[in-house]
Amino acid sequence: MSRDFYINGESLVQVKGRTDCDIASLSQLGLSADPITVSPVFKHEDINVDAWGQAPADVQWMLAEVMISMNLIHFDPAVLAVCMRLSMGGGGTQYGQMGRAGQRLGNNLPRFAPSQVNPATGNLAGNNYIGLNITSPVEALPYRFIFSYLANPPMTLPLGAKKSIVQVNFRAIPYTQDPYGGGTGAFGYQLWDNTLDT
C-alpha cells in the first residue's frame, strides 16, 4: 500500500441480530449526518518493579473493546428499536421491553442463536449481540464489529419539529463462550474484521 487520502465514502450502517428477531437478515440502520467515529479502547496493564522507579518495566496486553459513535440522520427507527431491545437483554417483543435484571447478552450461545430454554437453568434467552457493519463504497475497507450492543449512552433522540438526528453509541466486546479458549485464551480472537455480514 502507499500513502493517500483516506475517504471511506457513503458509510451505510447495517445491523444483523439473532435469527428470531426482526433484524435476522442484514438490515439497514441508516446514514450518519457526519463521520462515524470508530474508537478502539486498548487495555494494557503496567508491570512495575521497585528497581525501575515509577515507569513500567513492561506492559501486558489485556485485550480491548471498541466504541462506535454515530449521528444518524437518515435512518430506520424500526431497526433502531430492535437494536435497543436486544441491547436491553432481548426480553419481550415490544420496543421498550426489558430483559430481566442480570440477563446476559450472549447467554453462552453462538452468534445469532435464537431465544431458547437453557436446559441447565430453564432460563429463556438467545444471543442478543448485534453484528454492526459499516460499508465503505469508496475505500473498499468496510468494518464489521462482530459482537456489539448499544451503550454509554445507547441513544439520544431529540424530538421536535426539526429532523431528529439521533446520537447512537455501540460498544463492541470480545464475547466468548469459553474464556479459556482451549488453553490459548483470546489468542487469535477477532474483535473486528473487514468482511461484511450477508
Next chain:
Amino acid sequence: MSRDFQINGETLVKVKGVGGLLAEDGTAGLHELGLAAQGIVVAPRFHHRDVHVDDFGPNCPAEVQWLLAEVSISMLLIHYDRGVLDACIGESMGGTDGGDAGIFAAGGGLPLGGGWPRFNPDCHYVSLNLLSPVLDYPWRFLTCYLADQPAQLPVGTSKTIATVNWRAIPYSPLYVSGAATGSGSFSQSGVTYRRREQVSAGTILWDHILDTGN
C-alpha cells in the same frame, strides 16, 4: 534459569477425586472446575518450632525444628462448573454417598482419608490442579479439601463469583496397593492392599505434574 516476570497465563483449575467426581467408568474422574476472576493465591504455611537452650537466653532459639507444612489455595471462581464445585464441597464433607452436598452422609469424626490411598473410594481428598499455559509451570496439590469457610456464594441478579478456599495437607496413606510379604495383605473391591509405616518423610505436599484422566 534466569530472572523474568512470572506470568502463569489462563489458569484453569481442574480437580480429580471420587464420590461426586467419579468418571463414567467408575474410576476417579478429572474435571474442569473453572476459571478465576483474578489471580489464584497459593500460600504455603510452614511449621517450625524453636528449640531453646537456657544458655542462649529465652528469646532466640539455638535451633529450629521443621514440623511440616500445609498450603492454602484461594480463588474467586467466575466461570465454573457448579456441579463440580458441588461435588468438591460434598467430598470435603466426608462424601455424600451419592447425594447432594449439604447432607451429612458422613458422621462427625470421619477421617477424610481413613488411611486409604488417593482415589480409593473411601479417601475423600481431592487432587487440585492449576494449569499454566503460558509459564508451563503447573501446580498440583495432591490431597486437598475445602476448609474453614470453604465457599462464599453471593446469589443474586449479578454473576455469582464463588470465593473458594482449599487446604492442602501432607497426607500419607496407611494402606498401599500391592501384596505384602508374608501375612498382612487384604483385599478391598478386588484390589490387594498392604499396611505400611505412616511416615512423613517423602510425602509430597505439592508437585508440578498434572493429574491425567477422563
